[in-house]
Every structure is written in C-alpha cells, then in structure tokens.
Amino acid sequence: MRLVLLGPPGSGKGTQAARLKVELGVPHISTGDMLRAAVAAGTPIGLKAKAVMDAGQLVSDDILLAMLEERLAQDDARKGFILDGYPRNLAQADALEHLLAKIGQPLDAVVKLDVPNQVIIGRCEIRFKAEHRKDDDPEVVRDRLKVYADQTAPVAEFFARRGKLQVIDGVGTLDEVTERVKHALNWQPAAVNG
Numbered sequence: 001m002r003l004v005l006l007g008p009p010g011s012g013k014g015t016q017a018a019r020l021k022v023e024l025g026v027p028h029i030s031t032g033d034m035l036r037a038a039v040a041a042g043t044p045i046g047l048k049a050k051a052v053m054d055a056g057q058l059v060s061d062d063i064l065l066a067m068l069e070e071r072l073a074q075d076d077a078r079k080g081f082i083l084d085g086y087p088r089n090l091a092q093a094d095a096l097e098h099l100l101a102k103i104g105q106p107l108d109a110v111v112k113l114d115v116p117n118q119v120i121i122g123r124c125e126i127r128f129k130a131e132h133r134k135d136d137d138p139e140v141v142r143d144r145l146k147v148y149a150d151q152t153a154p155v156a157e158f159f160a161r162r163g164k165l166q167v168i169d170g171v172g173t174l175d176e177v178t179e180r181v182k183h184a185l186n187w188q189p190a191a192v193n194g
C-alpha cells in the first residue's frame with residue numbers, strides 16, 4: 001500500500017499514520033518528524049529548518065525532496081509507505097509524482113482528513129501546553145492554517161484530478177477516524193491461515 005495522508009496541521013495525519021502502519025505493514029514516513037529529528041541533531045538541514053518551522057512556514061522544496069528521495073530508497077519502503085506531511089504544495093505534488101514514477105512505485109490512494117479550523121486550534125493548544133512545540137503556539141497555528149489554505153489545499157485538487165482522492169471526516173475518536181480511513185481504502189486484514 002502506497003498512501004498519502006493529507007490534511008491541515010493538527011488534523012491527525014501523524015496520529016493516524018502511526019496507528020495504520022501496524023495494520024498496513026508499511027513504514028510511516030513523516031516529513032515533519034524527519035525535520036524535527038534534523039533540528040534536534042543539529043544537522044545542517046536542521047539548522048536551516050528550525051526558524052522556518054518555528055514560524056509555521058514551509059521548509060524549502062529542494063531540501064524536502066532530497067530528504068524524501070533518500071528515505072524512499074531505504075529497504076523498508078519497497079513494500080509501500082504512508083506518507084504524512086508531503087506533499088504540501090503543488091511543486092511538491094509534482095515532484096512526488098515524478099519521483100514515484102522514476103522508482104516505479106505509483107500511489108494507490110490519497111486520504112484527506114477534514115477537520116474544521118476551530119477543532120485544529122483546540123487540539124494544537126492542548127499539545128502546546130503538553131509539549132511546548134513552538135509551531136503549536138496559537139498565533140503560529142493561525143499562520144500554519146493560512147499556509148495550508150494558500151499552498152496545501154490545492155494539492156487535494158491535484159490528486160482529485162487523478163482519481164486518487166478520498167476525503168473523510170477527521171473529527172471523532174482515534175478509533176473512529178482509523179476505521180474511516182480503512183473504509184476509504186477498502187482495507188481488509190489479510191486472512192489468518194490455519
């Protein structure tokens with residue numbers, strides 16, 4: 001299964017991907033997690049990305065594409081992947097399509113989690129209080145939602161035109177949302193032998 005999870009910041013892409021990877025048996029590839037790891041390790045990419053991320057803006061397309069290409073070349077991604085946080089603009093959507101064609105791994109599906117802005121602001125505020133992630137500061141979340149509306153929302157249309165987009169309601173319990181994603185994917189667990 002080669003899946004992209006789309007949705008605004010705080011819509012639950014990372015949360016759902018972490019649950020789905022077990023059942024789908026493929027790695028969860030989060031560009032947000034990769035960037036945060038680079039920041040924590042103080043790598044050259046991390047040093048460039050930190051201020052951009054803290055301000056709720058998008059890190060450069062070149063950096064993201066190089067990071068993703070390297071990650072998809074790893075052995076575990078040959079059986080598929082759940083991509084969370086990429087693509088975030090039309091240039092990235094185009095780059096992804098070309099990269100996946102080059103490595104012969106076209107996408108099976110794109111699932112978008114629909115969550116109203118007020119719910120997102122509430123979720124990020126809870127996480128801000130618990131984890132102090134700078135980009136969860138309510139002021140920054142408003143900027144991230146604007147970046148999403150301007151740059152990421154058109155990506156859904158990009159995939160809709162290719163007949164790959166499914167939109168689901170991302171409000172509900174974690175289990176409810178996971179079930180909706182699986183339903184959208186028409187996912188059946190493999191039969192247990194014996």
Ligand code: B4P
Nearest residue numbers: 010011012013014015031032053057058059085088123127
């Ligand atoms: P991400 O790491 O992708 O952003 P996120 O806020 O973690 O979004 P996600 O939708 O995964 O939310 P989550 O499950 O955690 O990006 C961070 C930054 O990295 C970006 O702003 C950007 O600067 C940079 N970046 C990443 N990818 C990039 C790219 N491709 N190009 C350029 N820059 C890039 O859920 C949020 C909260 O809600 C959690 O606390 C969770 O517990 C809670 N929650 C989830 N589901 C819930 C539910 N059903 N009910 C109640 N709460 C729920």
